[in-house]
Amino acid sequence: xxxxxxxxxxxxKNNVFYGLFExxxxxxxxxxxxxxxxxxxSDANFRKxxxxxxxxxxxQNDNLTHEVFIELGKNFITPFDxxxxxxxxxxxxxVADYIDSSSKKIVLYRxxxxxxxxxxxxxxxxxxxxxxxxxxxxxxxxxxxxxxxESCIKINGIENRADDIFEYGLxxxxxxxxxxxxxxxxxxxxxxxxxxxxxxxxVADVIESxxxxxx
Amino acid sequence: xxxxxxxxxxxxKNNVFYGLFExxxxxxxxxxxxxxxxxxxSDANFRKxxxxxxxxxxxQNDNLTHEVFIELGKNFITPFDxxxxxxxxxxxxxVADYIDSSSKKIVLYRxxxxxxxxxxxxxxxxxxxxxxxxxxxxxxxxxxxxxxxESCIKINGIENRADDIFEYGLxxxxxxxxxxxxxxxxxxxxxxxxxxxxxxxxVADVIESxxxxxx
Amino acid sequence: xxxxxxxxxxxxKNNVFYGLFExxxxxxxxxxxxxxxxxxxSDANFRKxxxxxxxxxxxQNDNLTHEVFIELGKNFITPFDxxxxxxxxxxxxxVADYIDSSSKKIVLYRxxxxxxxxxxxxxxxxxxxxxxxxxxxxxxxxxxxxxxxESCIKINGIENRADDIFEYGLxxxxxxxxxxxxxxxxxxxxxxxxxxxxxxxxVADVIESxxxxxx
Numbered sequence: 229x230x231x232x233x234x235x236x237x238x239x240x241k242n243n244v245f246y247g248l249f250e251x252x253x254x255x256x257x258x259x260x261x262x263x264x265x266x267x268x269x270s271d272a273n274f275r276k277x278x279x280x281x282x283x284x285x286x287x288q289n290d291n292l293t294h295e296v297f298i299e300l301g302k303n304f305i306t307p308f309d310x311x312x313x314x315x316x317x318x319x320x321x322x323v324a325d326y327i328d329s330s331s332k333k334i335v336l337y338r339x340x341x342x343x344x345x346x347x348x349x350x351x352x353x354x355x356x357x358x359x360x361x362x363x364x365x366x367x368x369x370x371x372x373x374x375x376x377x378e379s380c381i382k383i384n385g386i387e388n389r390a391d392d393i394f395e396y397g398l399x400x401x402x403x404x405x406x407x408x409x410x411x412x413x414x415x416x417x418x419x420x421x422x423x424x425x426x427x428x429x430x431v432a433d434v435i436e437s438x439x440x441x442x443x
Numbered sequence: 444x445x446x447x448x449x450x451x452x453x454x455x456k457n458n459v460f461y462g463l464f465e466x467x468x469x470x471x472x473x474x475x476x477x478x479x480x481x482x483x484x485s486d487a488n489f490r491k492x493x494x495x496x497x498x499x500x501x502x503q504n505d506n507l508t509h510e511v512f513i514e515l516g517k518n519f520i521t522p523f524d525x526x527x528x529x530x531x532x533x534x535x536x537x538v539a540d541y542i543d544s545s546s547k548k549i550v551l552y553r554x555x556x557x558x559x560x561x562x563x564x565x566x567x568x569x570x571x572x573x574x575x576x577x578x579x580x581x582x583x584x585x586x587x588x589x590x591x592x593e594s595c596i597k598i599n600g601i602e603n604r605a606d607d608i609f610e611y612g613l614x615x616x617x618x619x620x621x622x623x624x625x626x627x628x629x630x631x632x633x634x635x636x637x638x639x640x641x642x643x644x645x646v647a648d649v650i651e652s653x654x655x656x657x658x
Numbered sequence: 659x660x661x662x663x664x665x666x667x668x669x670x671k672n673n674v675f676y677g678l679f680e681x682x683x684x685x686x687x688x689x690x691x692x693x694x695x696x697x698x699x700s701d702a703n704f705r706k707x708x709x710x711x712x713x714x715x716x717x718q719n720d721n722l723t724h725e726v727f728i729e730l731g732k733n734f735i736t737p738f739d740x741x742x743x744x745x746x747x748x749x750x751x752x753v754a755d756y757i758d759s760s761s762k763k764i765v766l767y768r769x770x771x772x773x774x775x776x777x778x779x780x781x782x783x784x785x786x787x788x789x790x791x792x793x794x795x796x797x798x799x800x801x802x803x804x805x806x807x808e809s810c811i812k813i814n815g816i817e818n819r820a821d822d823i824f825e826y827g828l829x830x831x832x833x834x835x836x837x838x839x840x841x842x843x844x845x846x847x848x849x850x851x852x853x854x855x856x857x858x859x860x861v862a863d864v865i866e867s868x869x870x871x872x873x
Contacts, residue, residue, distance in 0.1 A: 295810055298864075301870030311526075311741075337832070395551055402552070408623035408838035412845070415627070433512075440516030526741075596694030610766055617767070623838035630842070648727075 246368040288330040319430040323411040330420040337413040345397030350419045356428040380432035390425040461583040468576040501543040533647040545635040550626040560612030564636045571643040595647040605640040676798040678679030683791040716758040749860040760850040767843040787860040810862035820855040
């Protein structure tokens, strides 16, 4: 880095990171809302349209994540550790990816009415992404770290509940479905949805590690 | 980090990391011993109880891993590179996770007598976690780096043998089982157990990279 | 690091990294060429021999990757950020791993004539690894960063096409195959091959992040 670039980086309003993360978190919220719409309808055309909207948000988040990495390359001074910014961006990107890919599977596999566990997991994912948003917004001024930490703890609890529903759903598929293709399709969707809370937990872990350093 | 915190961090007995890693490695040894007990019995109630004990160790290790990250946030001076401590904690955490999740599948899928390859993999995992423990204990005084390196090399060899058993077991399931659900259950367990040695290899890789820097 | 080691590291021709990455990229090209040979033949013995050759390259790359990490431990000054060198080596290693493991599955599962999508994915992977090689070679003198960036963008486009072929192939397997074991075998191969372009995309991402910092 040249000396002028170095100096310039000091004046950079590195708030840019907060704004990017907040926008990414907002988009994730919208994606899961659309996802719930998809599973509540069994109209194939409606589903297709909504899945396309989810994809659009996912593309937006890809671009925002890319911007985070560009800014990370340009800024010498960052609001928190570079490795934490990188890990946070990656974890949030993963959350969006798995909501997107779950929605795609529903259309791709032409699944009709969906099992009860799918509805339960979607609702649980909604709780998880809401807490992710709260925690991400808390980072900007770090005033109420107890509240951020609370969101992180809640996400851990939510993830445990998601695990239980996933297991119950998986066993039920394996016991009730007879056709190999259908077992595989349903297991695939269930797994993809369960990873959404796993990735929210990754977000919580990064944020907790930021809190430890800056509290 | 404030200046007083900075100074304080120098006096921190950063041995704390060694103790945490050693405890984590000990717990992993116990987990795989319990796992072998689970597969040697086909009594559903006994299995359930033992799987619960494995889960308890896994929770303990989660807490110990969490402590590693907390200490990493608090300590400015660490016994080896921060990224290596992070990677080592993550890899050990993964080893424990996959032993735990393998044991859970046995109960969840109500598997009866287990295939020969399951017994072979469990024995191989036992060898792997024993070498992991030796390598981790070697880090504290770094006196005999040749011995640490030897454990790392052994783990690589063990992982290759696990691969072969996994492949043999998988092909045998695909050729002999007819029912889709049973194929999926058995494949799932086999895969989860095979990942245990993969993760031990990750541990060995991190430790080797520590040796390169500090030898 | 001792002071003499520190001084010595300045004189280290850290070009060593370029050479290692270039050799790794060359080997990957050869691996995918051999892979295309494997899928174009259905002679079981020929396949077995060629898969062994792919494995040899994979071993070579493992050793080269290991050398990268050793050099990383020894050199204080590196041509680009240590974390980027680490990430680049890991991503290239993954590309090789998935070509190797895809080829292994063909022999292991005794698959006969392969589906059209397998041939399409192999051709797409060929495009991807060619761009990976171009991008990797561009790093040495960084003269034409626009051309490096172009390769990265192409890889992203290639990965999107691979996704589409993968999805089409997966749905076709799920709709046409009736036997559980065959569905699982074919899905497994398709997935493993699709991950090759995913990992090429990871390579492109790391290289783009290097460009941002050093352009």
